[in-house]
Amino acid sequence: MIPDVESNRSEFCSAIESDYDVAVIGGGPAGATVGALLAEQGHRVVILERSLFPRFHVGESLIPETYWPLKRLGLLDRLRETAFPKKFSVQFVAENGQESAPFYFDEHNSHESSQTWQVWRADFDRMLIDNAVEKGAVVRTDAQVLDVLFSEETAVGLRVRLDSDSGKQDTEIRSKVVIDATGQSAFLANRLGLKQPDSRLKKGTVWGYFQGALRDPGKDEGATIILQTEGKKSWFWYIPLPEDVVSVGCTGSMPYMFDGVCKSPESIFQRELDRCPAMQRRLENATRVGSYYTTKDFSYRASQAAGDGWVLIGDAFGFIDPVYSSGVFLALKSGELAADAVHAALEKNDLTAEALGSWQKDYVHGLEMFRKLVYAFYTPGFSFGTFLRDYPQFRDHLVAILIGDVFRPEVGEMFDKMGEVLPPPDVPAESVS
Ligand SMILES: Cc1cc2nc3c(=O)[nH]c(=O)nc-3n(C[C@H](O)[C@H](O)[C@H](O)COP(=O)(O)OP(=O)(O)OC[C@H]3O[C@@H](n4cnc5c(N)ncnc54)[C@H](O)[C@@H]3O)c2cc1C
Numbered sequence: 001m002i003p004d005v006e007s008n009r010s011e012f013c014s015a016i017e018s019d020y021d022v023a024v025i026g027g028g029p030a031g032a033t034v035g036a037l038l039a040e041q042g043h044r045v046v047i048l049e050r051s052l053f054p055r056f057h058v059g060e061s062l063i064p065e066t067y068w069p070l071k072r073l074g075l076l077d078r079l080r081e082t083a084f085p086k087k088f089s090v091q092f093v094a095e096n097g098q099e100s101a102p103f104y105f106d107e108h109n110s111h112e113s114s115q116t117w118q119v120w121r122a123d124f125d126r127m128l129i130d131n132a133v134e135k136g137a138v139v140r141t142d143a144q145v146l147d148v149l150f151s152e153e154t155a156v157g158l159r160v161r162l163d164s165d166s167g168k169q170d171t172e173i174r175s176k177v178v179i180d181a182t183g184q185s186a187f188l189a190n191r192l193g194l195k196q197p198d199s200r201l202k203k204g205t206v207w208g209y210f211q212g213a214l215r216d217p218g219k220d221e222g223a224t225i226i227l228q229t230e231g232k233k234s235w236f237w238y239i240p241l242p243e244d245v246v247s248v249g250c251t252g253s254m255p256y257m258f259d260g261v262c263k264s265p266e267s268i269f270q271r272e273l274d275r276c277p278a279m280q281r282r283l284e285n286a287t288r289v290g291s292y293y294t295t296k297d298f299s300y301r302a303s304q305a306a307g308d309g310w311v312l313i314g315d316a317f318g319f320i321d322p323v324y325s326s327g328v329f330l331a332l333k334s335g336e337l338a339a340d341a342v343h344a345a346l347e348k349n350d351l352t353a354e355a356l357g358s359w360q361k362d363y364v365h366g367l368e369m370f371r372k373l374v375y376a377f378y379t380p381g382f383s384f385g386t387f388l389r390d391y392p393q394f395r396d397h398l399v400a401i402l403i404g405d406v407f408r409p410e411v412g413e414m415f416d417k418m419g420e421v422l423p424p425p426d427v428p429a430e431s432v433s
Pocket of ligand 1: 060181325328
């Protein structure tokens with residue numbers, strides 16, 4: 001069932017000192033990863049999170065390459081013990097209802113990393129933050145970061161509002177490095193005016209949870225299914241979760257989704273469901289559990305991932321449309337890359353933008369692979385089926401991106417052939433390299 005986040009919540013209420021090597025804002029997947037890996041290296045780390053944990057969060061579908069950061073964090077055995085459904089593939093359903101063959105990840109790579117999971121984020125994120133505590137990070141929830149403190153151009157600490165039994169209390173923390181992992185709040189990127197929205201990907205989403213939906217049998221039972229609606233104006237995700245629950249969400253352009261005619265999230269969801277017989281079939285005997293939720297999921301990226309004394313990771317650096325379920329992987333991966341850069345920078349006592357952001361160029365290359373594939377998905381008239389019929393040699397490249405294997409240069413070769421149909425990105429890659 002949807003975790004009862006209210007009744008199960010517990011507080012991390014460690015006493016806070018006034019001085020750390022690293023202060024991390026936000027305890028989601030990115031913040032918990034960077035915090036755990038730096039604490040493991042012996043650095044004094046504090047993670048400040050404004051919510052009580054576990055907290056509800058959208059984004060339940062992992063992609064296979066998440067395996068590697070999870071392995072490094074030492075969490076694979078814990079995941080294997082959970083009831084999270086195993087995910088072996090992703091499948092696409094076209095607007096006319098035609099189903100693609102599932103893209104089985106193990107056909108690309110037979111390693112066990114080709115199997116991943118569909119997770120309740122409340123439980124998954126709790127697992128990550130517990131791990132950061134076990135590795136030595138100080139975690140404090142109900143800690144709202146109000147400001148990043150600068151000495152001239154260099155970040156030197158934080159101003160934080162702590163909520164405790166004795167009331168709210170503002171305090172200052174000094175740190176050699178400040179890491180912003182605030183998710184879509186993108187705290188520092190907004191403060192510094194670094195956020196570059198992608199005007200082509202201004203989307204909105206309505207989603208809910210259903211019990212008793214139709215599930216495919218066998219290996220396909222845990223698959224993510226992406227279904228286009230008639231006219232390709234929106235698409236649904238279908239993500240199987242534990243206890244026969246399925247997460248079902250619908251994404252389309254903001255003006256289309258929230259056109260003012262259908263006002264409630266339920267009526268918007270129903271309008272789109274009426275345009276998607278393949279999803280109707282799956283939900284025919286299902287009962288909704290909990291409310292409908294809405295969010296704006298505009299894509300953006302900051303123009304730089306680091307400055308003197310500060311670093312941006314996860315969604316706080318950039319967010320890409322959720323169609324390929326890349327967000328948690330990118331949060332973990334950027335947390336891992338940033339941890340290595342920050343560790344090296346602390347060892348050398350070189351806390352400049354260059355040292356702290358040495359991972360940015362490779363990371364942005366990977367990010368761009370997802371973004372180009374998102375553009376292709378939304379390009380009218382473009383069909384992956386037709387593309388792969390014309391260029392079958394690129395099937396492996398496509399699956400590589402779907403699993404998150406995006407950091408090899410050759411993976412991008414497919415886009416040279418797609419070039420004619422894909423518009424150039426809003427944010428030129430060179431502006432952030
Ligand atoms: C509609 C939708 C569907 C998605 N589906 C998927 C999916 O299927 N698979 C997938 O991998 N990804 C998905 N994502 C993306 C995924 O949810 C995110 O990419 C992921 O959560 C990013 O992790 P993060 O740690 O960067 O940020 P978050 O998980 O958002 O964590 C940020 C944390 O920072 C805290 N915080 C913010 N501001 C402050 C402050 N001032 N002080 C203290 N704490 C603060 C917040 O409380 C939060 O806990 C989806 C996103 C959307 C919008």
